[in-house]
Amino acid sequence: MASFNKVIIAGNLTRDPELRYTPKGMAIAQITLAVNRKWKSETGEMKEEVSFIDVDAFGRQAEVIGQYLRKGRPFLVEGRLKQDTWEDKNTKQKQSKIKVVLESFSFIDSNRNEGEGGAAPAAPRPARPAAAPSAPAAEPVEGDGPPESDDVPF
Numbered sequence: 001m002a003s004f005n006k007v008i009i010a011g012n013l014t015r016d017p018e019l020r021y022t023p024k025g026m027a028i029a030q031i032t033l034a035v036n037r038k039w040k041s042e043t044g045e046m047k048e049e050v051s052f053i054d055v056d057a058f059g060r061q062a063e064v065i066g067q068y069l070r071k072g073r074p075f076l077v078e079g080r081l082k083q084d085t086w087e088d089k090n091t092k093q094k095q096s097k098i099k100v101v102l103e104s105f106s107f108i109d110s111n112r113n114e115g116e117g118g119a120a121p122a123a124p125r126p127a128r129p130a131a132a133p134s135a136p137a138a139e140p141v142e143g144d145g146p147p148e149s150d151d152v153p154f
Helices: 059-068
Strands: 007-013 018-021 027-040 046-058 074-087 094-107
Touching: 018 059, 027 059, 027 074, 046 059, 046 074, 059 094
Parallel strands: 046 094
Antiparallel strands: 007 027, 007 074, 018 027, 027 046, 074 094
8 A cells, every 4th residue: 555645834833943952962843833724705705714733843954943933934844744642641541643744844934124124144045854875866956056146036
């Protein structure tokens, strides 16, 4: 049986990232994205629903997220779904929650401070997961390098 587990979501951070480290020094960032959906009902009324998606990031990507993201900032995540299960301490019932495990990301906005007379420093390029040691090197993708000029449109 074939399976495929890939998710791409874009939303706004609901709070500042929680950055912590394991005893072995691995960084873990936990964020929550608010993802909005708007539609028009049969009566013509505009409706909106919001979904809150928990995302876990690890390693260098977690450190970059902890350093550059803040509550309210728009953010795009690529990753995979993972179901966490545990037993509730009070009721002893099994609980579960589906999260996204971040594999790559992009900063959506340009982070400009328009009212302060100029732009803030550019955000760093998103960290990419390291390829497995036995995997061949990936071919460069057009647009994957630095801009050819300083005329970046954002």
